[in-house]
Amino acid sequence: MVDTSTPAVEVRNLWRSYKRGSETVHALAGLDLVVQPGEMVGIVGRSGSGKTTLLNQIGCLDRPTSGSVLIAGTDVTGLPEHELVAFRRDHIGFIFQLFYLLPTLSVAENVGMPMLFAHAYDRARVREICERVGLAGRMSALPASLDGGDMQRVAIARALVNDPALLLADEPTGRLERQARDEVLDLFDDLRADGLAIVMATHDLEQADRCDRVIELRDGRRLGEAGVDSAPAAHCVAAAAR
Numbered sequence: 001m002v003d004t005s006t007p008a009v010e011v012r013n014l015w016r017s018y019k020r021g022s023e024t025v026h027a028l029a030g031l032d033l034v035v036q037p038g039e040m041v042g043i044v045g046r047s048g049s050g051k052t053t054l055l056n057q058i059g060c061l062d063r064p065t066s067g068s069v070l071i072a073g074t075d076v077t078g079l080p081e082h083e084l085v086a087f088r089r090d091h092i093g094f095i096f097q098l099f100y101l102l103p104t105l106s107v108a109e110n111v112g113m114p115m116l117f118a119h120a121y122d123r124a125r126v127r128e129i130c131e132r133v134g135l136a137g138r139m140s141a142l143p144a145s146l147d148g149g150d151m152q153r154v155a156i157a158r159a160l161v162n163d164p165a166l167l168l169a170d171e172p173t174g175r176l177e178r179q180a181r182d183e184v185l186d187l188f189d190d191l192r193a194d195g196l197a198i199v200m201a202t203h204d205l206e207q208a209d210r211c212d213r214v215i216e217l218r219d220g221r222r223l224g225e226a227g228v229d230s231a232p233a234a235h236c237v238a239a240a241a242r
């Protein structure tokens with residue numbers, strides 16, 4: 001059950017810096033971002049602007065140099081490693097451009113994998129989530145027999161099987177044909193209607209247009225923000241491509 005009174009994500013003055021020789025590169029340079037339950041926020045910006053770094057921070061895959069990240073009200077920046085791993089598993093789903101499916105496991109086994117890590121495998125839940133994403137007839141198929149759109153559905157089902165409050169997507173439709181891409185976005189719309197928050201990095205103009213808000217990054221900072229009622233999202237994407 002999604003808590004709608006607390007932001008799904010609160011990022012406060014977030015910095016992530018890397019040493020490169022004698023230089024320091026600020027992949028994120030003092031970023032603030034709040035995402036509410038049911039919102040889909042697009043992250044755009046040219047290559048190297050910090051999109052993946054931001055998703056990795058929100059997704060607890062990496063720790064910040066300074067600043068804080070709260071997920072559903074919990075400050076994750078101070079959590080010890082074992083608690084962070086459990087928190088990520090229980091609260092956050094992640095999907096990528098490359099689907100990262102295990103080739104020798106069936107669709108159902110791939111989808112159920114996060115439950116095995118939580119020692120809570122639930123066959124009925126695997127079936128339920130496969131039906132939700134449109135994979136009910138393919139649960140015993142191997143990934144190699146699926147097209148790209150269905151492979152991404154498997155990855156989405158796997159990301160959702162533990163019922164997270166937040167879905168993070170790093171260029172999720174970058175490898176998909178147009179129809180499969182539209183179907184994934186339709187599925188995202190359904191999921192948002194149920195209160196899931198989605199943060200999605202994208203280079204795709206149409207995809208950004210379907211977000212509630214678009215954040216444009218440049219050199220780890222926010223440039224502009226477009227909502228459906230203000231400047232069109234396409235403006236941000238066009239600016240990001242320059």
Ligand SMILES: Nc1ncnc2c1ncn2[C@@H]1O[C@H](COP(=O)(O)OP(=O)(O)OP(=O)(O)O)[C@@H](O)[C@H]1O
Binds near residue numbers: 019048050052
């Ligand atoms: N592990 C790392 N070590 C050093 N520098 C890094 C590391 N990860 C990212 N960076 C740097 O941080 C900056 C932001 O990179 P990031 O991958 O977040 O960009 P991006 O917007 O996702 O780019 P793309 O559109 O190509 O995916 C870049 O300058 C990158 O070189």
Ligand SMILES: [Mg+2]
Binds near residue numbers: 051052053170
């Ligand atoms: Mg990236």
